[in-house]
Amino acid sequence: MINSEKFIVTKNPTLEDAAAIIGKVLVNKKILIIVGNFKVIYNGRASSNLEYGERILIVKSDGAILIHRSFGYEPVNWQPPGSILHVQKKSNILEISAIRHNPRETLKILFDKIFMISTFSLDDFADFNLFASEKDMHKAILLKPSLIEQGFKPISYEKKVDPGFIDVYGVDKNGKLVVIEVKRKIAGKYAVLQLAKYVTAIKRKSDRDVRGVLVAPNISKGIQNLLFSLELEFIALDPKKCANLLKKPKDKKLELFFNKTF
């Protein structure tokens, strides 16, 4: 229970003791994990009610709040970073409330039993690196346009048109304009509609021939017909292959490319 300890763990505290511990944590911006029996009331964009049951509450240093049941990936209730917390003891209940603004949303957590409280800080300054995002695919195409086809030349990246952005815009070996829509997973109906919109937007502005190309690892079954009827094309490209391309020492070339202003 000495405050200099990195970890303070208290089992089966009284609600009074719990209130004191939590109060200190909220001031010190430590992390808080509570396992207990509680109910949850949420009001905001929607509302929800969850009756008493045993769950896990996590309060992070930045005010993020997560309530997890014994199953599932998602928290059953939560509050995003920046929420303001209050704790108060009311007769036989310990109430933690958290408010966010814009949109205004309130979360009330009512404990009638706490099994464990744990409070601590975390030293964690590591970078998180993710590979094979859609952006990695964009970069790979710009770095090596032959991923699309021989003779393809990119003109611009994230080109603004009518209502949105064309992922990659270029010219093929015959001088036809090429509009490319990139998806990092199997492309469905919306990807095609998006592409079609961009193609028609470009066609309105130019007399030249315009090709619309959907680039993705694959397309969903029903889409082949839709693509055909809209006179659009599909070219297969795997996001992980793109990520590997970017890991190679050619990185410098890519930097140069990205430093050019289109």
Next chain:
Amino acid sequence: MINSEKFIVTKNPTLEDAAAIIGKVLVNKKILIIVGNFKVIYNGRASSNLEYGERILIVKSDGAILIHRSFGYEPVNWQPPGSILHVQKKSNILEISAIRHNPRETLKILFDKIFMISTFSLDDFADFNLFASEKDMHKAILLKPSLIEQGFKPISYEKKVDPGFIDVYGVDKNGKLVVIEVKRKIAGKYAVLQLAKYVTAIKRKSDRDVRGVLVAPNISKGIQNLLFSLELEFIALDPKKCANLLKKPKDKKLELFFNKTF
């Protein structure tokens, strides 16, 4: 440390002790919370790397895995329910790995220090009730069609068309067909495209006049023009108002309505 305890909390265990505790938990399908210093490697749909740092690991009864840093709503790494876990001690490192199939994805967690392990079960059988969902708006419209306009009569609910479902389909006081697309928050471009698709699908099948109506609390700014050019309409409806309507004793009437097969 006696097994009959609901909670077992161990501070600063050796990695050997930790491995033993974790091994038992995985067999007993208990919940596991570990706070420690570890790195994380993910490979699957994408890949990621997170170097050593102090974080929280949660393993749930259903195999869901969450890794949380000291900040943010989202877990930095995770594995969904149903993942298969293994634990093993390798020289000075404790490795927990979790595999899922379809898609095949692997998560490796390498500990070099554990500050706390906590294991327990949670009794939680409460229902979670959420109000003001889009479905609540559908129900409210069916219960009280005048929310759309005087004389509107619903014909069918979630009507299957070309590639998707029309939220609510009906007839207005002049006998025109009405296709309604409902959104529970400010509607943007996609909502309009969706509605437009359904309207054209209906027009292909019928000679009657067809109206397309977007129902939402509001629409984003740029959309007004798009709606106009596509000859679609907007009607404002608040999801929370709908939820309140449904809470009233008229519930029984609604049940009757929903038990009718369209």
Next chain:
DNA sequence: ACATACATCTCGCGA
């Protein structure tokens, strides 16, 4: 602040 689009989205429903 508002709007748009991505996400290892997750989750549920239907075919």
Next chain:
DNA sequence: TCGCGAGGTGTATGT
């Protein structure tokens, strides 16, 4: 199993 759409989606990136 695949495909589609909702979500208190959250999060980043513009304008």
